[in-house]
Amino acid sequence: MWQYVKKLQYPINIKTPNAAAAKVIISQLGGPDGELGASLRYLCQRYTMPDDRIIGTLTDIATEELAHVEMVSSIVYQLTRNLSIEEIKRSGFDTYFVDHTAGIYPIAASGVPFRAEYFGVKGDVFADLSEDLAAEQKARVTYDNILRLIDDPDICDPIKFLREREVVHFQRFGEAMRLAQDDSDCKNFYGWNPEFDRGCHRTGNAK
């Protein structure tokens, strides 16, 4: 189960609202490589993992990604407060505004709402961990692109923090992958699926 701590992981205090920036940053909330997708991916993958250390890693990183969902939502919230209609029209935020006003809705910068297809749970430890490694890299690149587009230090500070967390998560998933390799036959990692071919999932005399 989860417990909520009434505090952001990194302080966010944006003094100047900016709807155009919000339109771009919201991709890290509901976009294909966003924090919500990351959190759900790791939460779903952890159930069938064969190693406690990998389960622990997925659980704790998933929990942290939920904190990042809150951070990105807070950034978008602070960027879209007290906007005038002229600013909304000028910034291109009007297409979001018409459906959601200034509410926080998980959507990509392209306007596509969040979908479960953004993440995968294959039920194979190497496939899932490879996906997690790729996801962290893609999230990092998305943050790189946000840093290219935005100059305000109040926004860039938390974005830089979030970007560095992706790098650290990549390292942890890499280590989890190494642990999975250590427990496998290095002559053939793909001879069986450790998540499925265990004692309790015996298939009997399958050919």
Add this chain to the structure above:
Amino acid sequence: MNYRDENSTPRDRISAELFFREYGTEIQRCGCRRDTREDKPRCANGCRETENRGGRRERTDGCGCMPRDASCAERTRSYCERHTNSVCTRSDTDRRTESRTGCGCSTERRTGTGCGCSTERHRNTGCNDRVIPAPTLAMSYIPMQQWGELMNCETALREGTLFRELVFPFFPTPWCQRKYRNL
């Protein structure tokens, strides 16, 4: 394929005959090439894994295990010695220069001068980074981080991580360049 009656691991469920036909050797736990089926001896102090007796081929000391108990005598020989081995220079100050000859997955390993995830590792420094003896194809390998240089908490929050070696800033924007020049 006939499964044995008491199957508790995937290896037990796989036909030994099929495996032998495929690979020409018996099923092994750690994947090292061995021609015998007998169980590898465990470290006397109760190491978690059974590894090759006498460690990997290139090693002449230690059992190669990663023992549970840190006080296990075997650990001083089987743990990565790169911090004490006079040949290995991973603990040198600048880990990212090309002159680095120590262990770790870096570009040096392609030239065979460093020990990283390649067979060269075992030939030159004897670094035992607790991995498979030689990297199998079609798999990705990330080096295990060692507990090392930490930043203080306030700096860690600013940088986004506790570990200095995991800081990889992004440079292209003028704002970022200004920021990192002041660090």
Add this chain to the structure above:
Amino acid sequence: MNNSCNDSRYTLETKISALGLCVHETALFLNTHPHCKEALDYFRCKRRELFELTEKYEEKYGPLTAFSDPARDCWIWIDSPWPWQTQDMCACRTKR
């Protein structure tokens, strides 16, 4: 709430965030290195500091979790500011 009160709350929150990150980073490291004694010692040390600082914060500014004792006569868990609200936007929706 005057500015100096906001500042000291913000400073304490930032210190807790910093310690929290250190503890969390160590926990992530320990997930993949469960037998690392140095990491375990560091974790215990920082966790103790975090706990003391959290108690100090909660005594002054209210609970950080729904399970903390509010130490007041009413349920102040729901009081602003919530984490996404900046220092100058205190919603004050609840009336006492």
